[in-house]
Amino acid sequence: MIEAKSLTRRYGPLLAVDRISFTVEPGTVLGFLGPNGAGKSTTMKMLTGFLPPTEGTAVIFGHDIITDSLAARRIMGYLPEGAPLYGELTVAQFLDFTARARGLRGRQAERAIAGSVDRLTLGEVLPQTIETLSKGFKRRVGLAQAILHDPRVLVLDEPTDGLDPNQKHQVRQLIRDMAEDRIVIISTHILEEVDALCNRAMIIASGRLLADDTPQGLLRRSRYNGAVTLAVDDAQVVASKLSELPEAAEVEIRRGRLTVFPSGRGNLFDAINRRLTEHQIRIDEIQLEGGRLDEVFRSITMEEAA
Amino acid sequence: MSQQFSGNLGTVLRRELASYFATPVAYVFILIFLIMAAAFTFYLGGFFEREIADLEPFFRFHPWLYLFLVPAIGMRLWAEERKYGTIELLLTLPITATEAVIAKFLAAWLFIGLALVLTFPIWITVNMLGDPDNGVILAAYIGSWFMAGGFLAISACLSALTRNQVVAFILAVVVCFLFLLSGLPMVLDPFRAILPQPMLDAIANLSFLVHFSSISRGVIDLRDVLYFALVIGFWLIANRIVLEIKKAS
Ligand SMILES: Nc1ncnc2c1ncn2[C@@H]1O[C@H](COP(=O)(O)OP(=O)(O)OP(=O)(O)O)[C@@H](O)[C@H]1O
Ligand SMILES: [Mg+2]
Numbered sequence: 001m002i003e004a005k006s007l008t009r010r011y012g013p014l015l016a017v018d019r020i021s022f023t024v025e026p027g028t029v030l031g032f033l034g035p036n037g038a039g040k041s042t043t044m045k046m047l048t049g050f051l052p053p054t055e056g057t058a059v060i061f062g063h064d065i066i067t068d069s070l071a072a073r074r075i076m077g078y079l080p081e082g083a084p085l086y087g088e089l090t091v092a093q094f095l096d097f098t099a100r101a102r103g104l105r106g107r108q109a110e111r112a113i114a115g116s117v118d119r120l121t122l123g124e125v126l127p128q129t130i131e132t133l134s135k136g137f138k139r140r141v142g143l144a145q146a147i148l149h150d151p152r153v154l155v156l157d158e159p160t161d162g163l164d165p166n167q168k169h170q171v172r173q174l175i176r177d178m179a180e181d182r183i184v185i186i187s188t189h190i191l192e193e194v195d196a197l198c199n200r201a202m203i204i205a206s207g208r209l210l211a212d213d214t215p216q217g218l219l220r221r222s223r224y225n226g227a228v229t230l231a232v233d234d235a236q237v238v239a240s241k242l243s244e245l246p247e248a249a250e251v252e253i254r255r256g257r258l259t260v261f262p263s264g265r266g267n268l269f270d271a272i273n274r275r276l277t278e279h280q281i282r283i284d285e286i287q288l289e290g291g292r293l294d295e296v297f298r299s300i301t302m303e304e305a306a
Numbered sequence: 307m308s309q310q311f312s313g314n315l316g317t318v319l320r321r322e323l324a325s326y327f328a329t330p331v332a333y334v335f336i337l338i339f340l341i342m343a344a345a346f347t348f349y350l351g352g353f354f355e356r357e358i359a360d361l362e363p364f365f366r367f368h369p370w371l372y373l374f375l376v377p378a379i380g381m382r383l384w385a386e387e388r389k390y391g392t393i394e395l396l397l398t399l400p401i402t403a404t405e406a407v408i409a410k411f412l413a414a415w416l417f418i419g420l421a422l423v424l425t426f427p428i429w430i431t432v433n434m435l436g437d438p439d440n441g442v443i444l445a446a447y448i449g450s451w452f453m454a455g456g457f458l459a460i461s462a463c464l465s466a467l468t469r470n471q472v473v474a475f476i477l478a479v480v481v482c483f484l485f486l487l488s489g490l491p492m493v494l495d496p497f498r499a500i501l502p503q504p505m506l507d508a509i510a511n512l513s514f515l516v517h518f519s520s521i522s523r524g525v526i527d528l529r530d531v532l533y534f535a536l537v538i539g540f541w542l543i544a545n546r547i548v549l550e551i552k553k554a555s
Contacts, residue, residue, distance in 0.1 A: 011554065048398045051554050074400045084391030086321070088328040097324075100317040101399040103310075129328070145395070 001025055002047070002153065002183055006056035009042050009207075016042045018207035019056065024200070026152070029179045031198035031215075032187040035301055039207040040187040041081050044155050047185070048078040060153055074102075077151035081158055081187075083142030087131030091122055091141055094130060095148065102149040116144040119174060136167040143171065147178060154184045160193065172197050191293040195219075205301040219291030221300075226262040228272050231285035238281055247271040259289075314405045315412065318396075322413030332417065335379065339421040342371055347428060360438050364428055365446045365522035369486055369514055372457045377478035379418060380461025381471045383410050384549065388469040393553060407546050411462050411538075418454045422447065442526075449521030452534035453514055457482050459541035466548040482514075485537075489513030 002024040009017040017039040024030055032040040045051040047058055049069045058065045063072035086094055095116065099109040117123055120140040125133060130141060139159070146154060159175065160168045175184055175197060188194065194201045195215045203211040203218075211218065219225055232238045235253045242260050243251045248271070249263035262268040269288050276283060326332040346367035387393035396406055432438050461478035468474050488494070489510040497506060510516070517530040 045394070050394050050398050070400045070402070073398055076398070078395075078398045080391060080394040080398075082391060084395060086325060086392055087390070088325050089321070090328075093321075093324050093328075097317065097321045098399075100320075101314070101401055103313070103400065 002058060002060055002185075004043075004047070004056070004058040007043060007046055007053050007058060008055040009039075009046055009051060010054045016207050017046070017053075020204070020207075020209045021056075022202065022209065022212060024183050024185070026181050026183055027179065028200050029175060029184045029186065029198045031194040031201045032185065032204055033189075033191070033194060033201055033297060034187075034204035038204045038301075040204055041157055042207075043204070044078075044157050044185065044187065045080075048076055048155050049073045050080075074149075075151055076153045076155060077146035077149065078154075079142045079146045079156040079159055082161075083139050085130050085138060085141055085145075088129065090127055090129055091133075092126040094141065095144060098145045098148050104149065112148050112150070115150075116148045119147065119177075120144045136163055139163060139167070139171070143174065147174075152182055154178060154182060156184065156186045158187055158189070160188065160190065168193075191297060195293060203297065203300050210300050215293070218293060218296050222291030222293070222296045223261060224259070224289045224295060225291035226268060227259050227289040228262075228269050229257055229259045229287045229289055230272075230283050231257050232281065232283050241279060241281070242272060242275060245271050245275060311405060314401045315409045318401065318406055318409035319413045319416075322410055323417065326413070326417055335375070335417075336421045336424060339371070339375055340424060342375070343367075343425050344428070346371060361428065361432055361443050361446065362523060364425070365450055368450045368522070369453065369518055372454050373482055373486060374479060376418065376454055376457035377461045377475050377482060379414050380458050380478055381465050381474040383414060383462045384466035384545075385469050385471045385474045388466075388553070389471075397553065403549055404546055407462075407542055407549065411459060411542060411545075414458055414462070415451075415455050418458065419451055422451055422454070445526035446521055449518065449526055449531060449534075452531050452538075453518050453521070456485070456514060456534045456537040456541075459538040459545070460485065463541045463545035463548055466545055466552055485512060486514045489516045 002022075004020055004022050006019045006021050007017055008015075008019050020039075020043060032043065034040050042051065046053045047060070047065065049065050049072060052066065060072040061075055063069075063075070065072045086097075089097070092113075095113045096109070099112050102112075104112050117126065120143055122137070122140060122144055125137055125141075130138065133141065139162075143156070143159065146156065154175075156175070160171050163171065172193070175186065178184060186193075186197070198215055201211070201213060201215050201218055202209055211221075213221075230238070235256055235258050239251045239253055239258055242248055242258070245260075245268075247263055247266045247268040248260045250261045252259045252261070260268065260272060272286075343364065347361075347364040350363075350367060384393070387396060397403060429443060432443075433440070457478075460481050461474070464477040464481060465471075465474040467477065490513070494506055494510060497509065501509075514534075517533050520527060521530055
């Protein structure tokens, strides 16, 4: 379990992280969402023991990151932002260093490295110098280093940033596999990733925790949640017909597509269907919206800025 | 605890040395070190002309050799880690910052020691030409290595101040230069008006040249070696503090 207690970090006059508190249980993939400069990386640097908090602390499975830092670090794996690596070493040398630094020796170290190499399919590049690897491979070496000692907590700062779709998919699969009975904390700018990967999401802006919910919970905050979008021939006419419905609050037309927002009275989708049949309006497409994360993200973070 | 301490030291030290030899930097450094050492000894030192079987002309120039070459090794120690962000990897491993500071210093110090050992042809030459006191030579080698350690500890500490290796190099050369010459009027004069005589004497006593001159003549005084050991200790503690302050930025 991780307990962050009022974590705060200043850089000179700048308040980068402002009293963030949360508790995370094993089995959670927690996503940090937030605009650039929100304080996501700074929070991760404090959790992993790199930066001391200006105020507050965090306890990682009973180990306080300030008073019991080494023990806390021992059970964590960390991929810093941009996946920094010792470029002049070979992959094998680098993983060997990590294993030793994690206190693994001999057979134990070999097994840990082999497991990590296998999981990230690094076998073919083991003798290669890190700086000559492609971005995707570098990122995978960074991940291999983070999971090598089978940590109970994984902190990954933008793990899929800059990867091609196949690599993204692979990394997400890895994170899902690791998630069972562990705690994984990732930061990301990719909103679908939160939906696809996380069972909990936090929106951070200007150093403050603005929302802490499941991705579904966040989607429900969207004004698109329960809205119906249609593709029809004559959008204007259809719009005027549908806006009369008591179930509809508002109708918007964008690029020939019509979105009807629910008023909260009755079932909007059924009502629209009935109305369309009554008037014998032919539609090309109809879709019930679950909600749009980007819109929730914008409204929560812009509200803050305003 | 101590076993873990030495284990962690060894781990970081091995990684550092692996990095040295993974790039041409190590070989270039050693080559330049040997060429310069030989040039100083044979041309400036008048090794053959003196017709004395000792290595005084060789050791006499070590302070000047180290003035530029040791900061060249030390400049990357922390500046590079900070520039590439690997410091975040290093300091989130279950390794203390103190262990990292000591291990990085030791790796570079051993590396300079290796360069020093590779000057052995000069020692062979002098033994072929005459009958030198090899005990004196060994003592001078050890003294020289300790002086290099002093230069290195200064360079390492200053390298933690910046992520720019060129800045780290220049800072280190300047500070090393001051330490080297602190006994000379050039450095002392500006302080003469404002500091009392005992303080001036203390500054003069900090001079690497003063402490090394007897060593290079083969008079190894334990106090001189202790002096360099204290310099190393002081600057490594400073390194540890600078690191704590600067790692965030
Ligand atoms: N070393 C530093 N010195 C001064 N200010 C810093 C430092 N590191 C970060 N900051 C500032 O702190 C704030 C939070 O930065 P942080 O890197 O945590 O944001 P982030 O949420 O990770 O952003 P991004 O999504 O762009 O990675 C920013 O305003 C940033 O400019
Ligand atoms: Mg960031």
